[in-house]
Amino acid sequence: MSEAAAMQARRAARERWFEYTAHGPADPLHGDPMALNMGPQHPSTHGVLRLRLLLDGETILEVDPDVGYLHRGKEKMAEDLGWRKFFPHTDRMDYCTPVMPNLSYALALERLAHVEVPERAQVIRVLFSELGRIAAHLIYTGTTGIDLGAVTMFFYCFREREKILDILDQWSGHRMNNTYVRLGGVAADLSPRVVEMVDQFSREFPAKLDEFEELLTGNRIWYGRNKGVAEISGEQAVAMGLTGPSLRGSGVAYDIRKAQPYSGYERYEFDVPIGTCGDCYDRYLVRIAEMRESCRIVRQALERLPGAAGDHLAHDTRFVLPPRGRVATSMEELIHQFKVVTAMALPRGEVYQAIESSKGELGFYLVSDGTPRPVRVYTRSPSFVSIQAIPTLAQGHLLSDMVAIIGSLDFVMGECDK
Amino acid sequence: MTDAPWFRPAVTILAAFGAMMSLAAGMTLVERKVSAFIQERHGPNRVGPFGLLQPLADLIKFVFKEELAPDRANPLLFLLAPALACLPAMATFAALPFGFLDGKPMVVANLDVGVLYVLAVGSLGVYGIILGGWASNNKYSLLGGLRASAQMVSYEISLVLSLVSVIAVSGSLNLSEIVLAQDQRWNVLVQPVAALVFLVTMFAETNRHPFDFAECEPELVGGFHTEYSGMRFALFFLGEYIAMVVMSGFMAVLFFGGCDVPFLAIAATPWWAGALAMVVKMGFFLLLYVWVRWTLPRFRYDQLMYLGWRVLLPLSLANLAVTGVVLALDRQGAAQ
Numbered sequence: 042m043s044e045a046a047a048m049q050a051r052r053a054a055r056e057r058w059f060e061y062t063a064h065g066p067a068d069p070l071h072g073d074p075m076a077l078n079m080g081p082q083h084p085s086t087h088g089v090l091r092l093r094l095l096l097d098g099e100t101i102l103e104v105d106p107d108v109g110y111l112h113r114g115k116e117k118m119a120e121d122l123g124w125r126k127f128f129p130h131t132d133r134m135d136y137c138t139p140v141m142p143n144l145s146y147a148l149a150l151e152r153l154a155h156v157e158v159p160e161r162a163q164v165i166r167v168l169f170s171e172l173g174r175i176a177a178h179l180i181y182t183g184t185t186g187i188d189l190g191a192v193t194m195f196f197y198c199f200r201e202r203e204k205i206l207d208i209l210d211q212w213s214g215h216r217m218n219n220t221y222v223r224l225g226g227v228a229a230d231l232s233p234r235v236v237e238m239v240d241q242f243s244r245e246f247p248a249k250l251d252e253f254e255e256l257l258t259g260n261r262i263w264y265g266r267n268k269g270v271a272e273i274s275g276e277q278a279v280a281m282g283l284t285g286p287s288l289r290g291s292g293v294a295y296d297i298r299k300a301q302p303y304s305g306y307e308r309y310e311f312d313v314p315i316g317t318c319g320d321c322y323d324r325y326l327v328r329i330a331e332m333r334e335s336c337r338i339v340r341q342a343l344e345r346l347p348g349a350a351g352d353h354l355a356h357d358t359r360f361v362l363p364p365r366g367r368v369a370t371s372m373e374e375l376i377h378q379f380k381v382v383t384a385m386a387l388p389r390g391e392v393y394q395a396i397e398s399s400k401g402e403l404g405f406y407l408v409s410d411g412t413p414r415p416v417r418v419y420t421r422s423p424s425f426v427s428i429q430a431i432p433t434l435a436q437g438h439l440l441s442d443m444v445a446i447i448g449s450l451d452f453v454m455g456e457c458d459k
Numbered sequence: 460m461t462d463a464p465w466f467r468p469a470v471t472i473l474a475a476f477g478a479m480m481s482l483a484a485g486m487t488l489v490e491r492k493v494s495a496f497i498q499e500r501h502g503p504n505r506v507g508p509f510g511l512l513q514p515l516a517d518l519i520k521f522v523f524k525e526e527l528a529p530d531r532a533n534p535l536l537f538l539l540a541p542a543l544a545c546l547p548a549m550a551t552f553a554a555l556p557f558g559f560l561d562g563k564p565m566v567v568a569n570l571d572v573g574v575l576y577v578l579a580v581g582s583l584g585v586y587g588i589i590l591g592g593w594a595s596n597n598k599y600s601l602l603g604g605l606r607a608s609a610q611m612v613s614y615e616i617s618l619v620l621s622l623v624s625v626i627a628v629s630g631s632l633n634l635s636e637i638v639l640a641q642d643q644r645w646n647v648l649v650q651p652v653a654a655l656v657f658l659v660t661m662f663a664e665t666n667r668h669p670f671d672f673a674e675c676e677p678e679l680v681g682g683f684h685t686e687y688s689g690m691r692f693a694l695f696f697l698g699e700y701i702a703m704v705v706m707s708g709f710m711a712v713l714f715f716g717g718c719d720v721p722f723l724a725i726a727a728t729p730w731w732a733g734a735l736a737m738v739v740k741m742g743f744f745l746l747l748y749v750w751v752r753w754t755l756p757r758f759r760y761d762q763l764m765y766l767g768w769r770v771l772l773p774l775s776l777a778n779l780a781v782t783g784v785v786l787a788l789d790r791q792g793a794a795q
């Protein structure tokens with residue numbers, strides 16, 4: 042039997058079982074597998090993911106992920122809202138990773154509109170992207186900790202994440218969904234207070250990471266729960282389309298910041314940590330190492346900031362709002378503002394721009410017909426791809442491993458369902 | 460009246476019940492306060508000074524909560540399970556000696572087979588969990604119940620074997636006499652391996668983290684008590700804490716001299732000092748329970764099997780063999 046046919050047969054058998062055990066006289070006590078519904082309301086499915094499990098005792102025979110419980114039709118909304126007004130919606134896709142979804146969309150728009158971003162804005166973007174990556178990985182470490190019983194990790198990680206949110210608050214006035222990346226730059230420059238806070242955070246954070254590692258990395262129980270669970274080879278991971286830490290855990294050194302640098306990442310010095318065997322433990326180690334690298338990048342961005350040329354926003358009257366003060370005094374600027382707000386049209390064309398988000402390759406594919414509204418906005422969300430790896434990863438493992446697998450893939454349903 | 464034959468038992472029973480209940484209730488507060496300390500939070504601090512009345516507030520809340528039972532749950536077993544989980548833990552407390560007054564042990568039931576009694580009755584507690592899981596008509600609860608039963612089989616053998624070597628050393632099954640036998644030297648010094656095995660298995664015996672697979676919130680939602688609410692849930696909860704108190708007391712009595720104050724003969728110790736020593740020792744192990752829970756990740760359910768069958772069982776068997784050989788040689792030496 043060919044592989045495709047075998048898969049087909051397996052799927053048919055699985056469907057039959059799920060149907061059978063849902064309605065029929067299945068008898069789990071005498072050898073029949075048991076169908077178990079996990080989610081969408083479940084403590085460790087990280088949002089509203091639903092998994093249909095087929096269990097033999099506690100061994101997982103089949104998993105069938107069911108997504109879409111958080112579907113809000115973001116991509117379709119973009120077609121109606123227009124280019125600018127879609128910005129806040131990108132925030133609400135991956136709400137665990139501040140700034141980065143914004144940035145991905147902004148970069149795509151800038152490529153479509155051929156807008157040059159000043160160096161200072163790029164440095165600020167990199168700085169907050171990396172802080173956002175740390176915040177997201179902290180959520181990963183904390184929630185995976187809580188899933189595997191290390192409840193205290195959650196509090197420690199969220200305490201650190203809180204500091205990042207405070208920095209974002211100081212910068213933008215919002216803690217999570219700040220929408221502060223704009224076409225052509227960012228909405229506001231850094232105040233000295235923000236620089237000071239970032240400086241302090243990036244100095245203190247590596248020591249905190251050491252503390253986390255002391256609690257988890259060498260812990261025999263943590264090692265036992267993660268080592269060898271849900272191994273996936275590099276080829277398999279590539280074939281499935283996994284990106285980000287989940288791919289790098291399998292030993293594939295693919296990082297968009299290195300492969301297709303954006304926002305001047307090529308000028309920063311950082312390593313791409315990779316794992317060896319692609320199990321949950323490697324994915325954990327990769328994320329911890331990435332937090333250290335992000336911290337390094339933040340330090341470099343801070344050093345680069347005083348010398349960075351330009352403003353925090355490009356001066357491009359076609360796509361960028363003029364400064365507030367000038368609108369009140371200059372007729373031209375008033376006209377520009379009116380046009381940008383009401384009918385900002387982007388040149389005809391299509392573009393795909395991806396960034397290395399904390400979850401993997403987060404990309405926006407935009408199609409423009411030269412009008413103020415997009416023809417199509419497509420989001421390449423890494424979480425969606427990660428979830429499709431669950432059935433392969435979970436097969437033959439125990440129910441307890443399921444939470445480790447869910448945790449180690451680190452997806453966020455807002456971005457998966459869109 | 461104080462000479463009446465029923466006076467001393469009555470006072471002992473009342474005192475023991477009060478001690479057990481206040482220790483268990485206090486533990487719920489201590490657990491939350493210590494976990495808050497570990498996690499850099501404040502913990503409960505609204506009810507009474509420093510949140511001291513929190514257990515009382517919890518009790519009132521539990522009493523007034525609506526008791527829900529799922530459709531097609533087995534009503535009798537569903538009602539019975541919490542009591543079955545709680546009662547054995549309470550009953551084992553009766554065998555714990557808290558000291559000696561006028562040369563007689565301060566214990567509700569001074570049994571000659573005290574160790575056996577505690578093991579036998581304590582093991583019954585798992586029925587409450589299994590039945591609760593079964594009667595709930597919920598797959599998560601069922602898995603929790605099944606885990607509890609499989610778990611019990613895999614660690615209780617090591618638990619008992621570790622105790623056999625203690626019994627061999629002390630020469631008695633009576634808990635009070637085991638305490639007296641440790642007047643000079645605590646059993647933990649003679650039987651460190653048995654103490655270690657007991658320490659690990661007592662976490663499993665009480666279904667406590669890192670072995671709380673029957674509950675296991677992340678994957679089984681609440682495990683066996685997913686469907687329980689109100690006082691029925693509170694009984695499971697109380698049972699767990701009383702079991703913790705009992706196991707800590709058991710640990711203190713078997714390995715740490717019970718009411719023995721270091722460098723002081725038991726006969727010369729005033730009764731209150733003995734009781735205080737006992738409570739301090741218990742308190743240490745109770746704190747250990749809490750400390751471990753909020754520090755370590757949870758084992759996987761098959762990893763406890765591995766630990767039980769392939770690490771603890773050989774270890775306790777070897778310990779028993781060595782103990783037996785040493786005791787036999789000792790006796791031979793004494794005979795010559």
